Amino acid sequence: MHIEQQKIPQATAKRLPLYYRFLNNLYNQGKMRVSSKELSEAVKVDSATIRRDFSYFGALGKKGYGYNVEYLLSFFRKTLDQDETTKVALIGVGNLGTAFLHYNFMKNNNTKIQFAFDTNEGKIGTEVGGVPVAHIDDLEEKIGEDISVAILTVPSSAAQGIADRLVKAGVSGILNFTPARITVPDHVRVHHIDLAVELQALVYFLKHYPLDVEENIESDEED
Amino acid sequence: MHIEQQKIPQATAKRLPLYYRFLNNLYNQGKMRVSSKELSEAVKVDSATIRRDFSYFGALGKKGYGYNVEYLLSFFRKTLDQDETTKVALIGVGNLGTAFLHYNFMKNNNTKIQFAFDTNEGKIGTEVGGVPVAHIDDLEEKIGEDISVAILTVPSSAAQGIADRLVKAGVSGILNFTPARITVPDHVRVHHIDLAVELQALVYFLKHYPLDVEENIESDEED
DNA sequence: GTGAGATTGTGAAAAACTTAACGACTTAGT
DNA sequence: ACTAAGTCGTTAAGTTTTTCACAATCTCAC
Numbered sequence: 001m002h003i004e005q006q007k008i009p010q011a012t013a014k015r016l017p018l019y020y021r022f023l024n025n026l027y028n029q030g031k032m033r034v035s036s037k038e039l040s041e042a043v044k045v046d047s048a049t050i051r052r053d054f055s056y057f058g059a060l061g062k063k064g065y066g067y068n069v070e071y072l073l074s075f076f077r078k079t080l081d082q083d084e085t086t087k088v089a090l091i092g093v094g095n096l097g098t099a100f101l102h103y104n105f106m107k108n109n110n111t112k113i114q115f116a117f118d119t120n121e122g123k124i125g126t127e128v129g130g131v132p133v134a135h136i137d138d139l140e141e142k143i144g145e146d147i148s149v150a151i152l153t154v155p156s157s158a159a160q161g162i163a164d165r166l167v168k169a170g171v172s173g174i175l176n177f178t179p180a181r182i183t184v185p186d187h188v189r190v191h192h193i194d195l196a197v198e199l200q201a202l203v204y205f206l207k208h209y210p211l212d213v214e215e216n217i218e219s220d221e222e223d
Numbered sequence: 224m225h226i227e228q229q230k231i232p233q234a235t236a237k238r239l240p241l242y243y244r245f246l247n248n249l250y251n252q253g254k255m256r257v258s259s260k261e262l263s264e265a266v267k268v269d270s271a272t273i274r275r276d277f278s279y280f281g282a283l284g285k286k287g288y289g290y291n292v293e294y295l296l297s298f299f300r301k302t303l304d305q306d307e308t309t310k311v312a313l314i315g316v317g318n319l320g321t322a323f324l325h326y327n328f329m330k331n332n333n334t335k336i337q338f339a340f341d342t343n344e345g346k347i348g349t350e351v352g353g354v355p356v357a358h359i360d361d362l363e364e365k366i367g368e369d370i371s372v373a374i375l376t377v378p379s380s381a382a383q384g385i386a387d388r389l390v391k392a393g394v395s396g397i398l399n400f401t402p403a404r405i406t407v408p409d410h411v412r413v414h415h416i417d418l419a420v421e422l423q424a425l426v427y428f429l430k431h432y433p434l435d436v437e438e439n440i441e442s443d444e445e446d
Numbered sequence: 447g448t449g450a451g452a453t454t455g456t457g458a459a460a461a462a463c464t465t466a467a468c469g470a471c472t473t474a475g476t
Numbered sequence: 477a478c479t480a481a482g483t484c485g486t487t488a489a490g491t492t493t494t495t496c497a498c499a500a501t502c503t504c505a506c
């Protein structure tokens with residue numbers, strides 16, 4: 001299916017969605033061209049890094065001119081598979097889960113949250129942000145072949161148990177917002193986003209790193 | 224004030240809060256000792272990396288034995304300034320902001336959200352997760368010398384404007400959850416956490432990277 | 447057309463980070 | 477006391493990522 005160009009560094013891959021969104025903004029503003037320098041100021045990534053990143057996909061720009069916004073955008077749309085929607089499930093309709101559900105993902109995005117799950121009877125059967133909420137007992141049933149990615153916004157004590165069920169149900173990627181580090185088989189990819197850690201890391205940097213001649217850091221970045 | 228040991232790599236610094244939390248868990252479980260291998264399995268970081276990380280702070284372990292949990296914990300407590308609480312403000316009491324306010328930060332943490340701000344009259348004067356909500360017009364007044372860090376969970380259109388005000392009010396670190404990339408003076412540190420980007424990056428990795436012989440990746444975070 | 451100015455794409459160097467490997471030391475069992 | 481097994485701390489190697497710096501090329505105003 002996918003021919004592995006396989007050269008793109010992970011650091012680059014992580015920046016692609018960011019580039020994509022800003023290019024989209026520029027396009028909507030009617031901008032026709034953009035230089036790596038301009039883009040650099042907008043996304044806060046060094047311009048040489050941007051050029052290097054783009055160059056992995058070939059020569060997308062023109063010397064002395066910059067990049068054609070529309071062309072670049074359509075190129076990224078293909079590359080990021082923006083045409084093909086990835087279906088997502090969200091587990092745990094608490095505050096964080098609700099925030100996600102209200103996030104307008106379909107705009108500029110190739111992902112759609114198809115179902116949300118919770119244990120709270122009051123929420124089941126309702127819709128949050130246009131997404132139906134089902135009982136978590138129905139997880140296996142509703143996650144068909146379709147859904148390959150899950151967002152985990154449950155209490156951390158429930159994280160590993162749910163993760164096991166998700167994996168068994170066929171999910172191959174999990175975005176884990178709980179502080180628990182979950183264990184999964186090798187073929188499943190987990191990205192951890194730990195709010196408390198992010199805050200503490202920021203505080204640590206403020207206290208221990210020279211404040212003045214310092215660039216910003218992407219969380220994950222992993223950021 | 225702070226003697227700059229200044230050798231600790233940023234990648235290491237980002238992992239410290241993670242180590243700290245897991246050590247705390249172990250301690251609460253009554254565990255007396257831990258090896259880099261055990262810890263590795265818990266936090267999903269290579270054991271050599273853990274040993275290397277710890278070694279920046281000196282010889283904390285014993286050969287043939289491992290690390291004494293209590294000692295390590297007390298060491299990290301000092302290093303991460305866990306005794307000295309950093310005061311934080313949160314701007315934007317939406318779903319995401321509310322999630323943060325309910326997060327029990329004080330537990331295992333050196334940060335305390337002192338004030339929250341919003342424009343919604345219904346919320347002002349109430350408490351969310353024990354934190355008083357004030358009107359955003361009072362931001363400058365309430366952020367005294369005290370508060371050095373802000374969490375930004377406002378709509379992205381408001382992000383830059385608020386950021387400017389925060390900087391003027393003396394904040395030196397901003398944890399930005401909006402998709403907007405904000406511009407700040409050099410002496411202010413911003414960490415971006417972009418939920419949509421995280422999700423898209425995960426999807427991209429799933430589609431383009433060999434699924435089987437692959438390690439997990441920490442977001443951020445930078446990222 | 448021409449030339450000054452802009453900007454890319456990339457080779458090469460540097461920096462940052464991770465991992466392997468192992469000597470040295472510790473523990474614990476006998 | 478001796479030994480086998482375990483584990484650290486670190487040197488060195490490997491990998492990944494960023495950055496510099498500049499030739500090549502293009503644009504645009506005149």
